[in-house]
Amino acid sequence: MLRQFGPSTWVALLVGGLLAAVAFVPVAVLLYRRAGRLRVLDLLILLAVAVYAVALWSYTLVPLPESESFTCVRANLRLFRFIEDIRADGHLFLHNRALLQVVFNVVFFLPLGFLLRILLRRGVVVATLAGLILSLAIEFTQKTGIWGLYHCAYRVFDVDDLLLNTVGALLGSLFALPFAALIQRRRAAPVAAGVTxxxxxxxxxxxxxxxxxxxxxxxxxxxxxxxxxxxxxxxxxxxxxxxxxxxxxxxxxxxxxxxxxxxxxxxxxxxxxxxxxxxxxxxxxxxxxxxxxxxxxxxxxxxxxxxxxxxxxxxxxxxxxxxxxxxxxxxxxxxxxxxxxxxxxxxxxxxxxxxxx
Incomplete structure (x- = not known):
């Protein structure tokens, strides 16, 4: 199962790295104006956010099929169908493809809730709504064949994905709670560090x-x-x-x-x-x-x-x-x-x- 994500991973790393490079100057300027410093941690966060942003696109749409060389797929509008798929698979844990798909859909949106709380100081409600809205955007992009680029959907519009993605964003926000509290205690008032x-x-x-x-x-x-x-x-x-x-x-x-x-x-x-x-x-x-x-x-x-x-x-x-x-x-x-x-x-x-x- 993991092999199919190879192209998506490379796209996320390469395009995300390029996006981080383009965003470096405005982000660095903002940090110097707000806090008077630019840390290695800030650069790592910038890279992580850029790669994750591209991954949200690449893991759900890439690889793109060649024109007319794919099979149209139907949408799944039945909630909790993933439970039947897990039972029908017959394998346990790491060998159960349906279970791994469920776990992936939850884990994939964990960083969204985490980053919203850590970077923007937004809580569970915002994280849940953001996860739902973003997941809807992804699913409708798949359902419409990338908004008409293809004559039909080449990936499944799945209401279970909507649920699991939203739950992932919510759990990510909850998981970030202790980290946000630790950062808040250690956060000092912005001080200009000098001409560095x-x-x-x-x-x-x-x-x-x-x-x-x-x-x-x-x-x-x-x-x-x-x-x-x-x-x-x-x-x-x-x-x-x-x-x-x-x-x-x-x-x-x-x-x-x-x-x-x-x-x-x-x-x-x-x-x-x-x-x-x-x-x-x-x-x-x-x-x-x-x-x-x-x-x-x-x-x-x-x-x-x-x-x-x-x-x-x-x-x-x-x-x-x-x-x-x-x-x-x-x-x-x-x-x-x-x-x-x-x-x-x-x-x-x-x-x-x-x-x-």
């Missing part, structure tokens, strides 16, 4: 995410407009437009934030505040932009024929970030700026806190 390497890296990744999403969205949108609306041939598209949109517009966006507000979008997201010496604000902000996100965008632009320049700049930035006082990084060292948290200045020369990133 982790906070700086998350800020940089947030900047990279912003410039990548903005730049490439505009470039792809322009290409789609030119190809399908203007009907220009692909080889007639001017290359400089792609470069201007992919690098130029993000540079203008980040440049405004640095020159007008003194920090990048990523630094604002993780509550970092660069401080220039009085009377040198304009000079420091120009240098900060030139040796920070502006310099990286310029060197990595498609218009600059130096393939390794952007990478070398990024490596130099990371090296200086780790070794500089208070992890200021290349841009702040050159601009002679200090780096503090919005909640209060860091002590000059103080060692970075250990334990949390």
């Amino acid at each position: 390497v982790g906070r700086r890296l998350v800020g940089i990744l947030a900047d990279l995410a912003v410039v990548t999403v903005v730049g490439y969205s505009l470039a792809i949108g322009w290409r789609a407009f030119a190809l399908y609306v203007l009907e220009w041939p692909l080889d007639a598209l001017p290359g400089w437009v792609d470069g201007a949109l992919a690098s130029g517009v993000p540079a203008l966006l980040e440049g405004y934030w640095v020159l007008a507000r003194g920090r990048t979008l990523g630094e604002a997201a993780v509550q970092l505040e660069p401080l220039a010496k009085p009377g040198h604000e304009v000079r420091s902000r120009v240098l900060k932009f030139a040796f920070g996100v502006g310099g990286y965008l310029a060197l990595s632009s498609p218009l600059v024929e130096l393939p390794a320049a952007g990478l070398a700049f990024a490596v130099a930035t990371l090296v200086v970030l780790v070794r500089s006082r208070n992890h200021r990084g290349l841009s702040h060292v050159v601009a002679d700026m200090e780096l503090v948290l919005e909640t209060g200045p860091a002590e000059p020369g103080a060692p970075a806190p250990t334990g949390d990133a």
Whole structure:
């Protein structure tokens, strides 16, 4: 029985891991803003939630049958039919396929109730309703052949599954009770941990995410407009437009934030505040932009024929970030700026806190 879940497991692990990677920056930003830290445990929870979310889909729908190469199945609308199936199987425990299916349906929804209580602090009622609603969504997706993608159902719509999934979510919420109580007793008030390497890296990744999403969205949108609306041939598209949109517009966006507000979008997201010496604000902000996100965008632009320049700049930035006082990084060292948290200045020369990133 377990062999049939092999493809679903790999899909859950691979797609879930990719989903966790995509969600890392916004989740990390949220944790730094709320608690001032990012722990290894937080990363493991993010990965577990992402894999479980994909597993809810993959274990109930994957593998997808090839078109017209499957047998249509009928729904089971008789409650507690699984009891008859267990008796009819004739085997005991691990050899009873019907019993294993029942156990799997309950265990599969245990994490839902557990996570709702631990992460969102929601109790039995919410867990039970969430289990029922999610199970209904899955069963109707199966019943409709993935909402019309297939001409009939290739997996059984089963009211017993609805019951067992809902019970699983309820039991998961009850099982989480002692863990939630332990966490509540040990949970300290959020305290900003200081300017750590982790906070700086998350800020940089947030900047990279912003410039990548903005730049490439505009470039792809322009290409789609030119190809399908203007009907220009692909080889007639001017290359400089792609470069201007992919690098130029993000540079203008980040440049405004640095020159007008003194920090990048990523630094604002993780509550970092660069401080220039009085009377040198304009000079420091120009240098900060030139040796920070502006310099990286310029060197990595498609218009600059130096393939390794952007990478070398990024490596130099990371090296200086780790070794500089208070992890200021290349841009702040050159601009002679200090780096503090919005909640209060860091002590000059103080060692970075250990334990949390």
